[in-house]
Amino acid sequence: MTPAQAPLPPLAERERTATTAAERRAGEPVAVRLQGVRKSFGDKTILGSVDLTIHRGEFVVLLGPSGTGKTTLLRLLTGLERPDGGEILVPRQRTVVYQEPRLIPSKRVLGNVVVGQRRSAAVRAAGTKALDEVGLSGKQRDWPATLSGGEAQRVALARALVREPELLLLDEPFAALDALTRLQMQDLVGDLVARHRPAVLLVTHDVDEAVRLADRVLILNEGSFAVDVDIDLARPRDRNDPEALRYRAAFLAELGVGRDATHHLGRSTP
Structure with a gap:
Protein backbone atom coordinates (compact mmCIF):
# COMPACT_ATOMS: atom_id res chain seq x y z
CA MET A 1 0.00 0.00 0.00
CA THR A 2 1.52 3.33 -1.05
CA PRO A 3 0.43 6.57 0.66
CA ALA A 4 -1.13 9.09 -1.66
CA GLN A 5 0.30 12.58 -1.69
CA ALA A 6 -2.62 14.49 -0.20
CA PRO A 7 -4.06 17.24 -2.43
CA LEU A 8 -4.50 20.31 -0.27
CA PRO A 9 -5.98 23.50 -1.68
CA PRO A 10 -3.33 25.36 -3.72
CA LEU A 11 -1.14 27.83 -1.89
CA ALA A 12 -1.95 31.49 -2.35
CA GLU A 13 0.18 33.34 -4.87
CA ARG A 14 2.87 35.14 -2.90
CA GLU A 15 6.61 35.61 -2.87
CA ARG A 16 8.20 32.44 -1.51
CA THR A 17 10.93 32.95 1.08
CA ALA A 18 12.03 29.31 1.33
CA THR A 19 12.50 26.22 -0.81
CA THR A 20 9.80 23.58 -0.78
CA ALA A 21 10.03 20.54 1.47
CA ALA A 22 10.57 18.32 -1.57
CA GLU A 23 13.47 20.49 -2.75
CA ARG A 24 15.09 20.35 0.69
CA ARG A 25 14.76 16.55 0.80
CA ALA A 26 16.30 16.11 -2.63
CA GLY A 27 19.81 17.05 -1.50
CA GLU A 28 19.83 15.03 1.74
CA PRO A 29 20.73 11.38 2.35
CA VAL A 30 18.09 8.93 3.53
CA ALA A 31 18.16 8.42 7.30
CA VAL A 32 15.16 6.09 7.76
CA ARG A 33 13.65 3.55 5.39
CA LEU A 34 10.78 1.20 6.17
CA GLN A 35 9.69 -1.27 3.51
CA GLY A 36 6.65 -3.50 3.94
CA VAL A 37 6.81 -3.30 7.74
CA ARG A 38 4.12 -5.30 9.53
CA LYS A 39 3.34 -5.56 13.22
CA SER A 40 0.53 -7.37 15.02
CA PHE A 41 -0.33 -8.09 18.63
CA GLY A 42 -2.33 -11.28 18.80
CA ASP A 43 -5.07 -11.15 16.21
CA LYS A 44 -4.92 -7.35 15.92
CA THR A 45 -2.91 -5.85 13.05
CA ILE A 46 -1.30 -2.59 14.19
CA LEU A 47 0.80 -1.86 11.11
CA GLY A 48 0.12 -3.46 7.76
CA SER A 49 2.88 -3.33 5.13
CA VAL A 50 4.01 0.23 5.94
CA ASP A 51 6.53 2.05 3.73
CA LEU A 52 8.29 5.20 4.96
CA THR A 53 11.37 7.21 4.01
CA ILE A 54 12.76 10.10 6.06
CA HIS A 55 15.75 12.15 4.91
CA ARG A 56 18.44 13.73 7.02
CA GLY A 57 17.30 17.17 8.20
CA GLU A 58 13.62 16.40 7.53
CA PHE A 59 11.11 17.16 10.31
CA VAL A 60 8.25 14.66 10.05
CA VAL A 61 5.23 14.79 12.38
CA LEU A 62 3.05 11.73 12.92
CA LEU A 63 -0.62 12.26 13.80
CA GLY A 64 -3.42 9.77 14.32
CA PRO A 65 -6.19 8.71 16.66
CA SER A 66 -5.21 6.87 19.85
CA GLY A 67 -4.53 3.19 19.32
CA THR A 68 -3.58 3.44 15.65
CA GLY A 69 0.05 2.39 16.07
CA LYS A 70 1.97 5.66 16.48
CA THR A 71 3.85 4.50 19.57
CA THR A 72 4.40 1.06 18.05
CA LEU A 73 6.03 2.66 15.01
CA LEU A 74 8.26 4.74 17.29
CA ARG A 75 9.28 1.65 19.28
CA LEU A 76 10.13 -0.16 16.06
CA LEU A 77 12.45 2.69 15.09
CA THR A 78 14.15 2.64 18.50
CA GLY A 79 14.61 -1.14 18.37
CA LEU A 80 12.40 -1.78 21.41
CA ARG A 108 22.89 16.70 38.90
CA VAL A 109 21.81 18.30 35.64
CA LEU A 110 25.14 17.85 33.83
CA GLY A 111 25.35 14.27 35.05
CA ASN A 112 21.93 13.60 33.55
CA VAL A 113 22.97 15.10 30.21
CA VAL A 114 26.09 12.92 29.86
CA VAL A 115 24.72 9.82 31.60
CA GLY A 116 26.04 6.59 30.09
CA GLN A 117 29.06 8.26 28.49
CA ARG A 118 32.68 7.93 29.54
CA ARG A 119 33.80 10.56 31.99
CA SER A 120 36.22 12.98 30.36
CA ALA A 121 36.81 16.70 30.00
CA ALA A 122 35.61 16.53 26.40
CA VAL A 123 32.32 14.85 27.37
CA ARG A 124 31.73 17.39 30.13
CA ALA A 125 32.45 20.22 27.71
CA ALA A 126 30.01 18.75 25.18
CA GLY A 127 27.37 18.42 27.89
CA THR A 128 27.89 22.01 28.99
CA LYS A 129 27.60 23.20 25.39
CA ALA A 130 24.37 21.25 24.95
CA LEU A 131 22.94 22.88 28.08
CA ASP A 132 23.93 26.28 26.70
CA GLU A 133 22.07 25.47 23.47
CA VAL A 134 18.85 24.66 25.30
CA GLY A 135 19.04 27.81 27.43
CA LEU A 136 20.26 26.27 30.69
CA SER A 137 23.63 27.94 31.10
CA GLY A 138 24.69 27.88 34.73
CA LYS A 139 22.38 24.96 35.64
CA GLN A 140 25.02 22.23 35.43
CA ARG A 141 25.14 21.55 39.17
CA ASP A 142 21.42 21.92 39.90
CA TRP A 143 19.39 18.93 41.05
CA PRO A 144 16.47 17.70 38.92
CA ALA A 145 14.03 18.32 41.80
CA THR A 146 14.73 22.06 41.60
CA LEU A 147 13.79 22.36 37.91
CA SER A 148 10.49 23.44 36.40
CA GLY A 149 8.75 21.10 33.95
CA GLY A 150 10.04 23.09 30.99
CA GLU A 151 13.60 23.12 32.36
CA ALA A 152 13.53 19.37 32.96
CA GLN A 153 12.43 18.80 29.36
CA ARG A 154 15.26 21.06 28.17
CA VAL A 155 17.68 18.80 30.03
CA ALA A 156 16.16 15.81 28.21
CA LEU A 157 16.73 17.61 24.90
CA ALA A 158 20.33 18.42 25.83
CA ARG A 159 20.85 14.73 26.71
CA ALA A 160 19.62 13.80 23.24
CA LEU A 161 21.67 16.46 21.45
CA VAL A 162 24.96 15.64 23.15
CA ARG A 163 24.90 12.26 21.42
CA GLU A 164 24.81 13.98 18.00
CA PRO A 165 21.95 11.83 16.68
CA GLU A 166 21.27 11.28 13.01
CA LEU A 167 17.68 10.39 14.01
CA LEU A 168 15.79 12.21 16.77
CA LEU A 169 12.55 10.56 17.93
CA LEU A 170 10.12 12.72 19.92
CA ASP A 171 7.25 10.98 21.73
CA GLU A 172 4.79 13.76 22.68
CA PRO A 173 7.58 15.65 24.50
CA PHE A 174 5.49 18.79 25.16
CA ALA A 175 2.21 17.18 26.21
CA ALA A 176 2.69 17.74 29.95
CA LEU A 177 3.72 21.40 29.65
CA ASP A 178 1.57 24.50 30.07
CA ALA A 179 0.53 26.34 26.91
CA LEU A 180 3.19 29.07 27.01
CA THR A 181 6.05 26.72 27.87
CA ARG A 182 4.86 24.39 25.13
CA LEU A 183 5.16 27.13 22.51
CA GLN A 184 8.62 28.05 23.79
CA MET A 185 9.74 24.43 23.60
CA GLN A 186 8.36 24.07 20.09
CA ASP A 187 10.42 27.07 19.00
CA LEU A 188 13.49 25.64 20.74
CA VAL A 189 13.16 22.25 19.09
CA GLY A 190 12.61 23.85 15.69
CA ASP A 191 15.78 25.94 16.11
CA LEU A 192 17.85 23.00 17.33
CA VAL A 193 16.75 20.76 14.48
CA ALA A 194 17.56 23.48 11.94
CA ARG A 195 21.02 23.80 13.48
CA HIS A 196 21.93 20.13 13.93
CA ARG A 197 20.00 18.66 10.97
CA PRO A 198 19.00 15.21 12.27
CA ALA A 199 16.09 13.38 10.75
CA VAL A 200 13.14 13.89 13.13
CA LEU A 201 9.95 11.97 13.79
CA LEU A 202 7.61 13.68 16.26
CA VAL A 203 4.56 11.80 17.53
CA THR A 204 1.81 14.13 18.73
CA HIS A 205 -1.96 14.56 18.99
CA ASP A 206 -1.64 18.33 18.55
CA VAL A 207 -2.54 19.45 15.02
CA ASP A 208 -1.39 23.03 15.68
CA GLU A 209 1.99 21.67 16.75
CA ALA A 210 2.21 19.66 13.54
CA VAL A 211 1.49 22.67 11.31
CA ARG A 212 3.93 24.82 13.28
CA LEU A 213 6.90 22.45 13.14
CA ALA A 214 6.61 19.95 10.32
CA ASP A 215 8.21 19.77 6.93
CA ARG A 216 5.85 16.86 6.37
CA VAL A 217 2.82 15.42 8.15
CA LEU A 218 1.75 11.79 8.23
CA ILE A 219 -1.59 10.56 9.54
CA LEU A 220 -1.66 6.93 10.61
CA ASN A 221 -4.99 5.14 10.58
CA GLU A 222 -6.07 1.51 10.35
CA GLY A 223 -2.52 0.27 10.00
CA SER A 224 -1.34 2.50 7.16
CA PHE A 225 -0.62 6.10 6.28
CA ALA A 226 -3.89 7.73 5.27
CA VAL A 227 -2.08 11.02 4.61
CA ASP A 228 1.48 11.98 3.66
CA VAL A 229 1.68 15.68 2.83
CA ASP A 230 4.38 18.38 2.76
CA ILE A 231 3.88 21.63 4.69
CA ASP A 232 5.20 24.26 2.32
CA LEU A 233 4.99 27.32 4.53
CA ALA A 234 7.81 29.78 5.19
CA ARG A 235 9.25 29.95 8.72
CA PRO A 236 8.61 31.28 11.30
CA ARG A 237 4.97 30.27 10.98
CA ASP A 238 1.96 32.25 12.11
CA ARG A 239 -0.82 29.95 13.30
CA ASN A 240 -3.37 32.53 12.12
CA ASP A 241 -2.01 32.66 8.58
CA PRO A 242 -4.83 31.63 6.19
CA GLU A 243 -2.71 28.90 4.64
CA ALA A 244 -1.74 27.49 8.04
CA LEU A 245 -5.41 27.49 9.00
CA ARG A 246 -6.26 25.55 5.84
CA TYR A 247 -3.72 22.86 6.69
CA ARG A 248 -5.09 22.76 10.25
CA ALA A 249 -8.69 22.38 9.09
CA ALA A 250 -7.70 19.68 6.60
CA PHE A 251 -5.86 17.60 9.19
CA LEU A 252 -8.66 17.96 11.74
CA ALA A 253 -11.14 16.84 9.10
CA GLU A 254 -9.00 13.83 8.25
CA LEU A 255 -8.93 12.96 11.96
CA GLY A 256 -12.71 13.12 12.07
CA VAL A 257 -13.03 16.51 13.76
CA GLY A 258 -15.45 18.80 11.95
CA ARG A 259 -17.54 18.30 8.85
CA ASP A 260 -16.68 16.20 5.81
CA ALA A 261 -13.75 14.23 7.14
CA THR A 262 -12.60 13.15 3.66
CA HIS A 263 -13.03 16.39 1.69
CA HIS A 264 -9.72 18.15 2.29
CA LEU A 265 -7.12 15.40 2.11
CA GLY A 266 -6.65 12.44 -0.16
CA ARG A 267 -6.51 8.93 1.31
CA SER A 268 -4.21 6.13 0.35
CA THR A 269 -5.72 3.45 -1.82
CA PRO A 270 -5.07 -0.27 -1.65
Missing part, protein backbone atom coordinates in the same frame (compact mmCIF):
# COMPACT_ATOMS: atom_id res chain seq x y z
CA GLU A 81 10.00 -3.74 19.17
CA ARG A 82 10.75 -6.05 16.28
CA PRO A 83 8.58 -6.16 13.15
CA ASP A 84 6.69 -9.27 12.13
CA GLY A 85 7.75 -8.64 8.56
CA GLY A 86 9.43 -6.13 6.28
CA GLU A 87 12.67 -4.21 6.61
CA ILE A 88 13.70 -1.31 8.85
CA LEU A 89 16.87 0.69 8.20
CA VAL A 90 17.80 3.33 10.79
CA PRO A 91 21.05 5.09 11.69
CA ARG A 92 23.08 3.78 14.61
CA GLN A 93 23.09 7.22 16.23
CA ARG A 94 19.48 7.79 17.33
CA THR A 95 17.96 9.18 20.50
CA VAL A 96 14.48 9.52 22.00
CA VAL A 97 12.85 12.31 24.02
CA TYR A 98 9.72 11.17 25.84
CA GLN A 99 6.75 12.97 27.37
CA GLU A 100 8.41 12.64 30.78
CA PRO A 101 11.99 13.95 31.06
CA ARG A 102 13.11 10.72 32.79
CA LEU A 103 15.90 12.41 34.72
CA ILE A 104 17.84 10.54 37.41
CA PRO A 105 17.07 12.30 40.75
CA SER A 106 20.45 11.37 42.27
CA LYS A 107 22.46 12.99 39.45
Whole structure:
Protein backbone atom coordinates (compact mmCIF):
# COMPACT_ATOMS: atom_id res chain seq x y z
CA MET A 1 0.00 0.00 0.00
CA THR A 2 1.52 3.33 -1.05
CA PRO A 3 0.43 6.57 0.66
CA ALA A 4 -1.13 9.09 -1.66
CA GLN A 5 0.30 12.58 -1.69
CA ALA A 6 -2.62 14.49 -0.20
CA PRO A 7 -4.06 17.24 -2.43
CA LEU A 8 -4.50 20.31 -0.27
CA PRO A 9 -5.98 23.50 -1.68
CA PRO A 10 -3.33 25.36 -3.72
CA LEU A 11 -1.14 27.83 -1.89
CA ALA A 12 -1.95 31.49 -2.35
CA GLU A 13 0.18 33.34 -4.87
CA ARG A 14 2.87 35.14 -2.90
CA GLU A 15 6.61 35.61 -2.87
CA ARG A 16 8.20 32.44 -1.51
CA THR A 17 10.93 32.95 1.08
CA ALA A 18 12.03 29.31 1.33
CA THR A 19 12.50 26.22 -0.81
CA THR A 20 9.80 23.58 -0.78
CA ALA A 21 10.03 20.54 1.47
CA ALA A 22 10.57 18.32 -1.57
CA GLU A 23 13.47 20.49 -2.75
CA ARG A 24 15.09 20.35 0.69
CA ARG A 25 14.76 16.55 0.80
CA ALA A 26 16.30 16.11 -2.63
CA GLY A 27 19.81 17.05 -1.50
CA GLU A 28 19.83 15.03 1.74
CA PRO A 29 20.73 11.38 2.35
CA VAL A 30 18.09 8.93 3.53
CA ALA A 31 18.16 8.42 7.30
CA VAL A 32 15.16 6.09 7.76
CA ARG A 33 13.65 3.55 5.39
CA LEU A 34 10.78 1.20 6.17
CA GLN A 35 9.69 -1.27 3.51
CA GLY A 36 6.65 -3.50 3.94
CA VAL A 37 6.81 -3.30 7.74
CA ARG A 38 4.12 -5.30 9.53
CA LYS A 39 3.34 -5.56 13.22
CA SER A 40 0.53 -7.37 15.02
CA PHE A 41 -0.33 -8.09 18.63
CA GLY A 42 -2.33 -11.28 18.80
CA ASP A 43 -5.07 -11.15 16.21
CA LYS A 44 -4.92 -7.35 15.92
CA THR A 45 -2.91 -5.85 13.05
CA ILE A 46 -1.30 -2.59 14.19
CA LEU A 47 0.80 -1.86 11.11
CA GLY A 48 0.12 -3.46 7.76
CA SER A 49 2.88 -3.33 5.13
CA VAL A 50 4.01 0.23 5.94
CA ASP A 51 6.53 2.05 3.73
CA LEU A 52 8.29 5.20 4.96
CA THR A 53 11.37 7.21 4.01
CA ILE A 54 12.76 10.10 6.06
CA HIS A 55 15.75 12.15 4.91
CA ARG A 56 18.44 13.73 7.02
CA GLY A 57 17.30 17.17 8.20
CA GLU A 58 13.62 16.40 7.53
CA PHE A 59 11.11 17.16 10.31
CA VAL A 60 8.25 14.66 10.05
CA VAL A 61 5.23 14.79 12.38
CA LEU A 62 3.05 11.73 12.92
CA LEU A 63 -0.62 12.26 13.80
CA GLY A 64 -3.42 9.77 14.32
CA PRO A 65 -6.19 8.71 16.66
CA SER A 66 -5.21 6.87 19.85
CA GLY A 67 -4.53 3.19 19.32
CA THR A 68 -3.58 3.44 15.65
CA GLY A 69 0.05 2.39 16.07
CA LYS A 70 1.97 5.66 16.48
CA THR A 71 3.85 4.50 19.57
CA THR A 72 4.40 1.06 18.05
CA LEU A 73 6.03 2.66 15.01
CA LEU A 74 8.26 4.74 17.29
CA ARG A 75 9.28 1.65 19.28
CA LEU A 76 10.13 -0.16 16.06
CA LEU A 77 12.45 2.69 15.09
CA THR A 78 14.15 2.64 18.50
CA GLY A 79 14.61 -1.14 18.37
CA LEU A 80 12.40 -1.78 21.41
CA GLU A 81 10.00 -3.74 19.17
CA ARG A 82 10.75 -6.05 16.28
CA PRO A 83 8.58 -6.16 13.15
CA ASP A 84 6.69 -9.27 12.13
CA GLY A 85 7.75 -8.64 8.56
CA GLY A 86 9.43 -6.13 6.28
CA GLU A 87 12.67 -4.21 6.61
CA ILE A 88 13.70 -1.31 8.85
CA LEU A 89 16.87 0.69 8.20
CA VAL A 90 17.80 3.33 10.79
CA PRO A 91 21.05 5.09 11.69
CA ARG A 92 23.08 3.78 14.61
CA GLN A 93 23.09 7.22 16.23
CA ARG A 94 19.48 7.79 17.33
CA THR A 95 17.96 9.18 20.50
CA VAL A 96 14.48 9.52 22.00
CA VAL A 97 12.85 12.31 24.02
CA TYR A 98 9.72 11.17 25.84
CA GLN A 99 6.75 12.97 27.37
CA GLU A 100 8.41 12.64 30.78
CA PRO A 101 11.99 13.95 31.06
CA ARG A 102 13.11 10.72 32.79
CA LEU A 103 15.90 12.41 34.72
CA ILE A 104 17.84 10.54 37.41
CA PRO A 105 17.07 12.30 40.75
CA SER A 106 20.45 11.37 42.27
CA LYS A 107 22.46 12.99 39.45
CA ARG A 108 22.89 16.70 38.90
CA VAL A 109 21.81 18.30 35.64
CA LEU A 110 25.14 17.85 33.83
CA GLY A 111 25.35 14.27 35.05
CA ASN A 112 21.93 13.60 33.55
CA VAL A 113 22.97 15.10 30.21
CA VAL A 114 26.09 12.92 29.86
CA VAL A 115 24.72 9.82 31.60
CA GLY A 116 26.04 6.59 30.09
CA GLN A 117 29.06 8.26 28.49
CA ARG A 118 32.68 7.93 29.54
CA ARG A 119 33.80 10.56 31.99
CA SER A 120 36.22 12.98 30.36
CA ALA A 121 36.81 16.70 30.00
CA ALA A 122 35.61 16.53 26.40
CA VAL A 123 32.32 14.85 27.37
CA ARG A 124 31.73 17.39 30.13
CA ALA A 125 32.45 20.22 27.71
CA ALA A 126 30.01 18.75 25.18
CA GLY A 127 27.37 18.42 27.89
CA THR A 128 27.89 22.01 28.99
CA LYS A 129 27.60 23.20 25.39
CA ALA A 130 24.37 21.25 24.95
CA LEU A 131 22.94 22.88 28.08
CA ASP A 132 23.93 26.28 26.70
CA GLU A 133 22.07 25.47 23.47
CA VAL A 134 18.85 24.66 25.30
CA GLY A 135 19.04 27.81 27.43
CA LEU A 136 20.26 26.27 30.69
CA SER A 137 23.63 27.94 31.10
CA GLY A 138 24.69 27.88 34.73
CA LYS A 139 22.38 24.96 35.64
CA GLN A 140 25.02 22.23 35.43
CA ARG A 141 25.14 21.55 39.17
CA ASP A 142 21.42 21.92 39.90
CA TRP A 143 19.39 18.93 41.05
CA PRO A 144 16.47 17.70 38.92
CA ALA A 145 14.03 18.32 41.80
CA THR A 146 14.73 22.06 41.60
CA LEU A 147 13.79 22.36 37.91
CA SER A 148 10.49 23.44 36.40
CA GLY A 149 8.75 21.10 33.95
CA GLY A 150 10.04 23.09 30.99
CA GLU A 151 13.60 23.12 32.36
CA ALA A 152 13.53 19.37 32.96
CA GLN A 153 12.43 18.80 29.36
CA ARG A 154 15.26 21.06 28.17
CA VAL A 155 17.68 18.80 30.03
CA ALA A 156 16.16 15.81 28.21
CA LEU A 157 16.73 17.61 24.90
CA ALA A 158 20.33 18.42 25.83
CA ARG A 159 20.85 14.73 26.71
CA ALA A 160 19.62 13.80 23.24
CA LEU A 161 21.67 16.46 21.45
CA VAL A 162 24.96 15.64 23.15
CA ARG A 163 24.90 12.26 21.42
CA GLU A 164 24.81 13.98 18.00
CA PRO A 165 21.95 11.83 16.68
CA GLU A 166 21.27 11.28 13.01
CA LEU A 167 17.68 10.39 14.01
CA LEU A 168 15.79 12.21 16.77
CA LEU A 169 12.55 10.56 17.93
CA LEU A 170 10.12 12.72 19.92
CA ASP A 171 7.25 10.98 21.73
CA GLU A 172 4.79 13.76 22.68
CA PRO A 173 7.58 15.65 24.50
CA PHE A 174 5.49 18.79 25.16
CA ALA A 175 2.21 17.18 26.21
CA ALA A 176 2.69 17.74 29.95
CA LEU A 177 3.72 21.40 29.65
CA ASP A 178 1.57 24.50 30.07
CA ALA A 179 0.53 26.34 26.91
CA LEU A 180 3.19 29.07 27.01
CA THR A 181 6.05 26.72 27.87
CA ARG A 182 4.86 24.39 25.13
CA LEU A 183 5.16 27.13 22.51
CA GLN A 184 8.62 28.05 23.79
CA MET A 185 9.74 24.43 23.60
CA GLN A 186 8.36 24.07 20.09
CA ASP A 187 10.42 27.07 19.00
CA LEU A 188 13.49 25.64 20.74
CA VAL A 189 13.16 22.25 19.09
CA GLY A 190 12.61 23.85 15.69
CA ASP A 191 15.78 25.94 16.11
CA LEU A 192 17.85 23.00 17.33
CA VAL A 193 16.75 20.76 14.48
CA ALA A 194 17.56 23.48 11.94
CA ARG A 195 21.02 23.80 13.48
CA HIS A 196 21.93 20.13 13.93
CA ARG A 197 20.00 18.66 10.97
CA PRO A 198 19.00 15.21 12.27
CA ALA A 199 16.09 13.38 10.75
CA VAL A 200 13.14 13.89 13.13
CA LEU A 201 9.95 11.97 13.79
CA LEU A 202 7.61 13.68 16.26
CA VAL A 203 4.56 11.80 17.53
CA THR A 204 1.81 14.13 18.73
CA HIS A 205 -1.96 14.56 18.99
CA ASP A 206 -1.64 18.33 18.55
CA VAL A 207 -2.54 19.45 15.02
CA ASP A 208 -1.39 23.03 15.68
CA GLU A 209 1.99 21.67 16.75
CA ALA A 210 2.21 19.66 13.54
CA VAL A 211 1.49 22.67 11.31
CA ARG A 212 3.93 24.82 13.28
CA LEU A 213 6.90 22.45 13.14
CA ALA A 214 6.61 19.95 10.32
CA ASP A 215 8.21 19.77 6.93
CA ARG A 216 5.85 16.86 6.37
CA VAL A 217 2.82 15.42 8.15
CA LEU A 218 1.75 11.79 8.23
CA ILE A 219 -1.59 10.56 9.54
CA LEU A 220 -1.66 6.93 10.61
CA ASN A 221 -4.99 5.14 10.58
CA GLU A 222 -6.07 1.51 10.35
CA GLY A 223 -2.52 0.27 10.00
CA SER A 224 -1.34 2.50 7.16
CA PHE A 225 -0.62 6.10 6.28
CA ALA A 226 -3.89 7.73 5.27
CA VAL A 227 -2.08 11.02 4.61
CA ASP A 228 1.48 11.98 3.66
CA VAL A 229 1.68 15.68 2.83
CA ASP A 230 4.38 18.38 2.76
CA ILE A 231 3.88 21.63 4.69
CA ASP A 232 5.20 24.26 2.32
CA LEU A 233 4.99 27.32 4.53
CA ALA A 234 7.81 29.78 5.19
CA ARG A 235 9.25 29.95 8.72
CA PRO A 236 8.61 31.28 11.30
CA ARG A 237 4.97 30.27 10.98
CA ASP A 238 1.96 32.25 12.11
CA ARG A 239 -0.82 29.95 13.30
CA ASN A 240 -3.37 32.53 12.12
CA ASP A 241 -2.01 32.66 8.58
CA PRO A 242 -4.83 31.63 6.19
CA GLU A 243 -2.71 28.90 4.64
CA ALA A 244 -1.74 27.49 8.04
CA LEU A 245 -5.41 27.49 9.00
CA ARG A 246 -6.26 25.55 5.84
CA TYR A 247 -3.72 22.86 6.69
CA ARG A 248 -5.09 22.76 10.25
CA ALA A 249 -8.69 22.38 9.09
CA ALA A 250 -7.70 19.68 6.60
CA PHE A 251 -5.86 17.60 9.19
CA LEU A 252 -8.66 17.96 11.74
CA ALA A 253 -11.14 16.84 9.10
CA GLU A 254 -9.00 13.83 8.25
CA LEU A 255 -8.93 12.96 11.96
CA GLY A 256 -12.71 13.12 12.07
CA VAL A 257 -13.03 16.51 13.76
CA GLY A 258 -15.45 18.80 11.95
CA ARG A 259 -17.54 18.30 8.85
CA ASP A 260 -16.68 16.20 5.81
CA ALA A 261 -13.75 14.23 7.14
CA THR A 262 -12.60 13.15 3.66
CA HIS A 263 -13.03 16.39 1.69
CA HIS A 264 -9.72 18.15 2.29
CA LEU A 265 -7.12 15.40 2.11
CA GLY A 266 -6.65 12.44 -0.16
CA ARG A 267 -6.51 8.93 1.31
CA SER A 268 -4.21 6.13 0.35
CA THR A 269 -5.72 3.45 -1.82
CA PRO A 270 -5.07 -0.27 -1.65
